[in-house]
Amino acid sequence: MIMPMNCAMGDSFEMQEKTISNILFFIEKCWDQMLRFSRRTEEQMNRWASRYGYKDNPKELLEHAKNNTIGRYACVNLSNLATIEFRMFRGTLKLNTFIATLQLVDQICNVAISLSNEEMKNLSWQDFVLGISKDNKPELIEYLKLRQLYVNEPIIEENEEI
Numbered sequence: 001m002i003m004p005m006n007c008a009m010g011d012s013f014e015m016q017e018k019t020i021s022n023i024l025f026f027i028e029k030c031w032d033q034m035l036r037f038s039r040r041t042e043e044q045m046n047r048w049a050s051r052y053g054y055k056d057n058p059k060e061l062l063e064h065a066k067n068n069t070i071g072r073y074a075c076v077n078l079s080n081l082a083t084i085e086f087r088m089f090r091g092t093l094k095l096n097t098f099i100a101t102l103q104l105v106d107q108i109c110n111v112a113i114s115l116s117n118e119e120m121k122n123l124s125w126q127d128f129v130l131g132i133s134k135d136n137k138p139e140l141i142e143y144l145k146l147r148q149l150y151v152n153e154p155i156i157e158e159n160e161e162i
Contacts, residue, residue, distance in 0.1 A: 021062035022112035022120045028054045039090040049075040049087040058117045100143035126151045
């Protein structure tokens with residue numbers, strides 16, 4: 001899946017860099033969940049969509065990724081001039097799985113655009129999942145449930161009188 005960077009990732013070069021660093025950071029931070037969602041094994045991921053490696057700071061991770069020699073076989077391919085490519089997802093012929101994958105990438109990009117680097121560092125998988133609109137992305141919610149990646153809403157305890 002390839003995302004054009006010209007306007008989709010931000011209006012300025014600095015905004016695009018922040019967005020891409022947030023995308024990379026989120027994927028590395030939530031690697032276990034992304035691996036489960038991807039339908040790939042760790043071995044397949046190492047061959048077709050290698051990790052850059054976790055860093056404590058999104059900006060630091062982007063600089064590391066830019067200087068890495070993985071090439072195009074990275075989980076997020078940065079080697080093209082005007083696009084980034086999400087390579088981690090295994091192909092599918094199931095429409096709902098395909099739509100869910102598009103919706104996940106859309107959600108990751110929206111979060112990466114809207115949050116600062118510091119907010120992205122504090123974002124948990126649970127917070128990310130709870131921010132997904134059930135009305136706008138029902139296929140994603142269903143797929144997350146299927147892959148056991150969906151965290152239910154918090155339960156409000158009711159006081160029971162004995």
